[in-house]
Amino acid sequence: xxxxxxxxxxxxxxxxxxxxxxxxxxxxxxxxxxxxxxxxxxxxxxxxxxxxxxxxxxxxxxxxxxxxxxxxxxxxxxxxxxxxxxxxxxxxxxxxxxxxxxxxxxxxxxxxxxxxxxxxxxxxxxxxxxxxxxxxxxxxxxxxxxxxxxxxxxxxxxxxxxxxxxxxxxxxxxxxxxxxxxxxxxxxxxxxxxxxxxxxxxxxxxxxxxxxxxxxxxxxxxxxxxxxxxxxxxxxxxxxxxxxxxxxxxxxxxxxxxxxxxxxxxxxxxxxxxxxxxxxxxxxxxxxxxxxxxxxxxxxxxxxxxxxxxxxxxxxxxxxxxxxxxxxxxxxxxxxxxxxxxxxxxxxxxxxxxxxxxxxxxxxxxxxxxxxxxxxxxxxxxxxxxxxxxxxxxxxxxxxxxxxxxxxxxxxxxxxxxxxxxxxxxxxxxxxxxxxxxxxxxxxxxxxxxxxxxxxxxxxxxxxxxxxxxxxxxxxxxxxxxxxxxxxxxxxxxxxxxxxxxxxxxxxxxxxxxxxxxxxxxxxxxxxxxxxxxxxxxxxxxxxxxxxxxxxxxxxxxxxxxxxxxxxxxxxxxxxxxxxxxxxxxxxxxxxxxxxxxxxxxxxxxxxxxxxxxxxxxxxxxxxxxxxxxxxxxxxxxxxxxxxxxxxxxxxxxxxxxxxxxxxxxxxxxxxxxxxxxxxxxxxxxxxxxxxxxxxxxxxxxxxxxxxxxxxxxxxxxxxxxxxxxxxxxxxxxxxxxxxxxxxxxxxxxxxxxxxxxxxxxxxxxxxxxxxxxxxxxxxxxxxxxxxxxxxxxx
Numbered sequence: 001x002x003x004x005x006x007x008x009x010x011x012x013x014x015x016x017x018x019x020x021x022x023x024x025x026x027x028x029x030x031x032x033x034x035x036x037x038x039x040x041x042x043x044x045x046x047x048x049x050x051x052x053x054x055x056x057x058x059x060x061x062x063x064x065x066x067x068x069x070x071x072x073x074x075x076x077x078x079x080x081x082x083x084x085x086x087x088x089x090x091x092x093x094x095x096x097x098x099x100x101x102x103x104x105x106x107x108x109x110x111x112x113x114x115x116x117x118x119x120x121x122x123x124x125x126x127x128x129x130x131x132x133x134x135x136x137x138x139x140x141x142x143x144x145x146x147x148x149x150x151x152x153x154x155x156x157x158x159x160x161x162x163x164x165x166x167x168x169x170x171x172x173x174x175x176x177x178x179x180x181x182x183x184x185x186x187x188x189x190x191x192x193x194x195x196x197x198x199x200x201x202x203x204x205x206x207x208x209x210x211x212x213x214x215x216x217x218x219x220x221x222x223x224x225x226x227x228x229x230x231x232x233x234x235x236x237x238x239x240x241x242x243x244x245x246x247x248x249x250x251x252x253x254x255x256x257x258x259x260x261x262x263x264x265x266x267x268x269x270x271x272x273x274x275x276x277x278x279x280x281x282x283x284x285x286x287x288x289x290x291x292x293x294x295x296x297x298x299x300x301x302x303x304x305x306x307x308x309x310x311x312x313x314x315x316x317x318x319x320x321x322x323x324x325x326x327x328x329x330x331x332x333x334x335x336x337x338x339x340x341x342x343x344x345x346x347x348x349x350x351x352x353x354x355x356x357x358x359x360x361x362x363x364x365x366x367x368x369x370x371x372x373x374x375x376x377x378x379x380x381x382x383x384x385x386x387x388x389x390x391x392x393x394x395x396x397x398x399x400x401x402x403x404x405x406x407x408x409x410x411x412x413x414x415x416x417x418x419x420x421x422x423x424x425x426x427x428x429x430x431x432x433x434x435x436x437x438x439x440x441x442x443x444x445x446x447x448x449x450x451x452x453x454x455x456x457x458x459x460x461x462x463x464x465x466x467x468x469x470x471x472x473x474x475x476x477x478x479x480x481x482x483x484x485x486x487x488x489x490x491x492x493x494x495x496x497x498x499x500x501x502x503x504x505x506x507x508x509x510x511x512x513x514x515x516x517x518x519x520x521x522x523x524x525x526x527x528x529x530x531x532x533x534x535x536x537x538x539x540x541x542x543x544x545x546x547x548x549x550x551x552x553x554x555x556x557x558x559x560x561x562x563x564x565x566x567x568x569x570x571x572x573x574x575x576x577x578x579x580x581x582x583x584x585x586x587x588x589x590x591x592x593x594x595x596x597x598x599x600x601x602x603x604x605x606x607x608x609x610x611x612x613x614x615x616x617x618x619x620x621x622x623x624x625x626x627x628x629x630x631x632x633x634x635x636x637x638x639x640x641x642x643x644x645x646x647x648x649x650x651x652x653x654x655x656x657x658x659x660x661x662x663x664x665x666x667x668x669x670x671x672x673x674x675x676x677x678x679x680x681x682x683x684x685x686x687x688x689x690x691x692x693x694x695x696x697x698x699x700x701x702x703x704x705x706x707x708x709x710x711x712x713x714x715x716x717x718x719x720x721x722x723x724x725x726x727x728x729x730x731x732x733x734x735x736x737x738x739x740x741x742x743x744x745x746x747x748x749x750x751x752x753x754x755x756x757x758x759x760x761x762x763x764x765x766x767x768x769x770x771x772x773x774x775x776x777x778x779x780x781x782x783x784x785x786x787x788x789x790x791x792x793x794x795x
Contacts, residue, residue, distance in 0.1 A: 025193075025195045026090060026139060026140045026195070027089040029087055029192065030297050032294070032342065032362070034056075036087035037050070038344075039051075039346060042064070047065035051063070051100060052355065052386075055083055055085075056082075057076075058079050058081050058104070060076065060079050061075075070369075071353065073367070073387055074387070080126070082104065084103070084104055085103055085134075085135045086101075086102065086136045086153075087103070089139060090140065091149045092149045092170060093114055101137045101151055102137070103134040105133040105134065105157060108556045109126050109558075111125065112124065112127055112151075112174065123417065127151070128554045129155055129164070130164070130178065132157040132158055132526060132547065132556075133155050133156040133158070134154070135154055135156045135187065136152075136206075139193065140202035140203075148170045150179065151168040152191070154206070159521075159523055162525070163183060163184050163185070167179040186208045189240070190206065194244045196254050197253055204217060205217075207242065208231075211233075214234055214242070214258065214281065216271070216279070229279075230280060236258070237260050241259060242258040243256075243298045244256050244298070245302060245303070246302060247320060249320070255268060255270045256281075257269075257305065259289070262294075265287070266287045266288075267285065268285050268287045269282060270282035270321065287324070289324070290317075292310070293309065301316075304318055305317055306330070306345075308339075309339075311339055312357060313329075313340070315329045328375065328377060336358060336366065338360065339356070343355070353370070354368050354370055355386075367386055397417075397418060398433075400416075400417070400459060401466060402463055402510070406466075411510075412513075414512045414555075419437060425467075429462050430458045430462050431456065432454055432456045433465060434452050437453060487512055489548070490507050490510065490513075491507070491508045492506075492544065492560060498565045499538075499567070501573040501582055505535070505544060506534070507546050509557075510532075512550060513532070513548030514532070516528070516546055518544065520542050522543070537592075539573055540773070542563075544561060545561045546560060576591075578595070578596035578604060578605050583771075583780070584784070587776050587780045588615060588616060590605060601618030602626065612638060623641075624643065666715060667688070667716040668703075668713070668714070668715040669682040669734055681741055682738060683741060684704060685703060686702060686734060686738045688716055689701075690718055698721065702716075703715060730756075733753065734750065737749075765790050767790045768786055
């Protein structure tokens with residue numbers, strides 16, 4: 001259901017341009033395949049600090065401006081999400097300074113992190129959107145009465161053609177409430193916040209490669225709505241990006257430059273005033289770039305951008321909206337090899353900070369300040385080595401759990417913190433805990449002088465703490481970085497693999513959540529389990545995705561997935577060899593490995609499927625007679641009013657099976673007469689019968705003088721005897737005494753003959769059917785129809 005506020009993809013009237021006091025444009029984020037980077041005031045001192053975030057490891061490095069010209073880099077710290085898919089910065093926690101917001105599709109949450117100071121205070125604050133897989137984040141101030149920025153999130157993994165966009169606002173330091181949400185048929189792959197004129201309410205622009213369109217829309221603007229602003233069509237791919245600026249004097253509302261890494265054609269799109277929508281896209285015009293870009297970044301001047309190639313060469317271009325002119329080429333500092341990765345343009349100081357990759361992995365490892373000498377930007381200081389990602393601090397030594405760890409098998413980790421080495425005790429759990437830690441004073445003095453570290457914001461449902469009690473370099477828990485809320489994931493058994501037949505999958509959620517959300521197709525919406533355990537069967541190649549959700553606090557776990565592949569198609573998977581594929585048995589509520597007769601009524605599952613009775617119930621119509629008894633008696637096993645009599649059950653003849661599972665039997669009873677050493681044969685008209693193993697009569701006949709090849713006369717002929725699935729068919733019996741051809745004066749010397757009849761091997765019947773990947777019910781119907789056709793043709 002939509003909320004009543006203004007939703008995304010809505011435009012506003014020219015009122016959007018009404019100036020507000022001290023409106024700050026959104027921070028511009030530079031994105032490369034390896035990292036995010038931006039300038040922000042992390043500590044509120046007025047100087048813009050440098051921040052980079054490694055996309056693979058989720059680690060942040062802060063370059064603290066200690067003066068207008070110097071930067072001190074701090075050890076990497078975890079943002080709580082790995083890998084990163086989105087990154088933004090803004091005044092989302094307080095109006096006094098900037099914080100960063102990180103998102104991860106598989107982490108299934110966002111994290112807000114205050115970078116005001118180093119150390120344990122840097123605990124990411126989780127933000128759980130209502131939809132799955134947050135990808136993009138934009139911080140911008142869209143509510144005039146708000147002193148802090150709002151957080152715009154776009155999520156990817158909702159399925160069913162729904163891609164949600166949500167807007168959150170701070171309700172206190174580190175707590176957020178959702179303002180608006182909306183959905184659309186396609187996901188954004190790139191989004192950024194911008195102001196279309198000085199003092200205007202910021203907007204979000206986004207790219208939709210699925211439709212080759214760029215959108216500009218307002219968010220949460222006091223409910224104002226005048227209709228959908230027309231997007232602009234422009235060639236896009238999943239890696240396309242844009243920069244925005246006032247490049248041309250004739251387009252005061254700004255201009256987009258849309259580019260795709262590796263492609264030499266970009267597109268220039270101006271914004272134009274419009275009475276109905278306030279602003280609309282102008283005509284998209286192709287712009288040839290001098291080289292293929294790896295990254296295009298705005299600045300250093302207001303009508304300039306910097307183009308960085310895949311080899312790391314960087315050049316500044318003047319751009320008037322139509323024409324590119326080379327302004328200058330940026331050279332590496334003396335004695336440094338490698339290539340540039342990003343730039344930080346600080347107009348207030350008239351200088352650049354360049355990030356450099358010296359080892360060829362396209363990740364930044366060196367920074368250098370540049371200044372303009374009247375002709376070009378040149379290195380103004382010696383390059384500074386950035387701390388390596390392996391130098392990260394903050395290994396966790398305090399873990400919070402729901403349930404007692406090391407005792408409760410389902411105890412779930414919900415948070416990980418860095419307190420202090422040599423922790424010895426903890427007091428309190430929620431909402432804060434105090435960790436007492438000793439100080440290592442050397443070999444002579446040992447541990448002593450315990451000091452307290454307070455951890456605030458421990459999740460309310462935490463019940464236990466686990467202290468590491470060892471120094472971080474030899475800790476027993478340094479498996480991940482301290483990341484605030486760090487929720488245990490569901491357990492999937494088996495995890496994945498290659499299988500020959502149908503496999504049963506069980507998902508168990510940790511104690512920190514109350515439900516499992518899962519799906520078997522990324523185009524489907526998420527289904528929800530009724531509890532913490534979910535079991536289902538798979539028989540076709542499937543990627544299972546799932547995560548846990550706590551309805552009480554909206555906490556979600558990271559998304560896990562398992563790839564299940566099968567060496568045979570579903571129609572060839574028959575675990576119990578009964579001729580019925582596993583997927584058909586599963587759809588009918590049968591055990592695919594349960595044998596040939598699930599309900600034990602003496603009819604095989606295949607016979608019952610083809611005959612129209614229930615293979616999971618021995619008495620399909622509930623009239624007291626089993627399906628097999630009704631088949632033998634000739635009554636309808638699916639009609640409760642068609643009930644066989646006791647005499648029919650005892651003397652009835654088994655009707656022909658629905659499938660070609662019958663055979664003809666020829667016999668000649670040959671008793672030994674006891675007088676001469678020779679076999680004799682029975683006389684004519686001797687009654688004989690065939691009985692099932694349970695004693696019920698299946699067929700009867702009398703001996704006759706009938707010619708059958710290789711069968712002595714008198715003989716017997718039984719037709720349409722059903723082939724059993726047990727292999728051993730039934731018993732053949734004669735009367736206790738019967739006439740025989742003999743030399744003895746008394747012909748009635750035949751003694752009862754009993755013979756176990758083994759049915760011949762059933763010839764294989766090929767069912768012409770191939771799994772088409774449709775709904776299971778339709779596939780079961782298709783297989784059943786094909787089986788009916790195949791067995792009918794074989795009769």
